[in-house]
Amino acid sequence: EDQVTQSPEALRLQEGESSSLNCSYTVSGLRGLFWYRQDPGKGPEFLFTLYSAGEEKEKERLKATLTKKESFLHITAPKPEDSATYLCAVQFSGGYNKLIFGAGTRLAVHP
Amino acid sequence: GAGVSQSPSNKVTEKGKDVELRCDPISGHTALYWYRQSLGQGLEFLIYFQGNSAPDKSGLPSDRFSAERTGGSVSTLTIQRTQQEDSAVYLCASSFLNQPQHFGDGTRLSIL
Numbered sequence: 001e002d003q004v005t006q007s008p009e010a011l012r013l014q015e016g017e018s019s020s021l022n023c024s025y026t027v028s029g030l031r032g033l034f035w036y037r038q039d040p041g042k043g044p045e046f047l048f049t050l051y052s053a054g055e056e057k058e059k060e061r062l063k064a065t066l067t068k069k070e071s072f073l074h075i076t077a078p079k080p081e082d083s084a085t086y087l088c089a090v091q092f093s094g095g096y097n098k099l100i101f102g103a104g105t106r107l108a109v110h111p
Numbered sequence: 112g113a114g115v116s117q118s119p120s121n122k123v124t125e126k127g128k129d130v131e132l133r134c135d136p137i138s139g140h141t142a143l144y145w146y147r148q149s150l151g152q153g154l155e156f157l158i159y160f161q162g163n164s165a166p167d168k169s170g171l172p173s174d175r176f177s178a179e180r181t182g183g184s185v186s187t188l189t190i191q192r193t194q195q196e197d198s199a200v201y202l203c204a205s206s207f208l209n210q211p212q213h214f215g216d217g218t219r220l221s222i223l
Contacts, residue, residue, distance in 0.1 A: 004153075034211060043115070043202055043214030044154070087154070097142055097209050098167065101153040 002027040006088050006102035013109050016077050021086055021105045024070040029093030033071050035064050036087040038104070044087055078109045113137065115215035117203050123221045124193060132188045132218045136205030143186050144204040144212060145178055154202060160186065190220075198222045 007022045025033065032051050036044035048057040050066040057064045061082065063074040073086055085106050089099040116135040124130055136143050145157040156170040160180040171177070175193075180186040190197055200219050204212035 036214075041216070043204075043216045046211045046213060049211055089154070091209075097161070097206065097212075098144065098156045098159050098170070099146075099154070099212065100156070101146075103151075103153040 002090075002092055002100055004088055004090055004100050004102040006086075006105050008105060009103070010106040011108070013075075013078055013107070015079055015109055015111050018074070018076045018078070020075070021073040021107070022070060023073070023088030023102055025088075025090050026069075027090050027092035027100070031091040031093055033066055034089045034091070034099065035062075035071070035073055036089065038085045038087055047086075075107070078107075080109045080111055083107055083109045115203055115205050115213055117201075117215035117218050119218060120216065121219045121221075123223065125223050126195060127192055129189065129191045130193055130220065132190075132201050132220070134186045134188070134203030134205075134215060136184065136186070136203070137213060140205035140207050140213075141183075142206045142208065142212075143180055144206075145186070145188050146202045146204065148200045148202055148217070150199075157188070157201075193220075193222045195222045 004025045032049050034049050035047040038044045048064040053068045055066050061076050065072050085104040087104045089101040118133045141162050143160045146154040148154045158178045159167040175191045178188045198221050200217040202214050202217040204214045206212045
């Protein structure tokens with residue numbers, strides 16, 4: 001069964017304390033892996049797409065990486081405004097364009 | 112530019128009533144998706160429209176759920192005879208072909 005698992009469920013960091021979020025997946029034929037950020041009461045906001053193992057994307061303090069079984073979202077020197085829920089989703093062969101989402105990681109960055 | 116617009120932003124209704132949720136996608140986007148987000152859970156795919164092709168309805172949880180997309184633009188998700196387990200945030204997304212999906216802020220549906 002196609003599945004996406006994110007860990008940890010929740011993460012509390014001090015401002016400036018770098019860390020990583022994990023997204024592991026089991027799908028038959030990965031077409032793309034997506035990271036989104038979701039603020040309370042808002043829809044998910046697109047961050048990155050990764051298509052093949054070894055690929056990396058960066059945006060400000062965020063860096064996403066991909067292997068054949070998992071993806072990491074590295075957060076370097078986070079600020080309180082990085083506090084949000086981070087969602088991972090995959091597209092797979094035969095699934096057309098629909099996304100399978102993980103349950104998300106709730107990140108809280110404290111000053 | 113304008114993003115995906117959903118209305119209403121909140122809807123409270125009694126069990127057994129029908130509800131209609133509306134989504135206006137980003138102009139020019141060919142694909143439109145509906146997802147459901149229940150409290151503490153990940154987003155669950157419901158239905159997908161791509162151009163004039165037959166929609167992928169594989170995620171609809173029961174025959175009480177239906178959706179249509181008129182003129183390749185606006186979409187309406189209808190839930191008939193609502194049940195308490197239908198309470199959730201209903202999110203709409205759109206994309207150009209297979210580009211990343213962009214989401215609206217959702218409709219928060221509460222069934223009393």
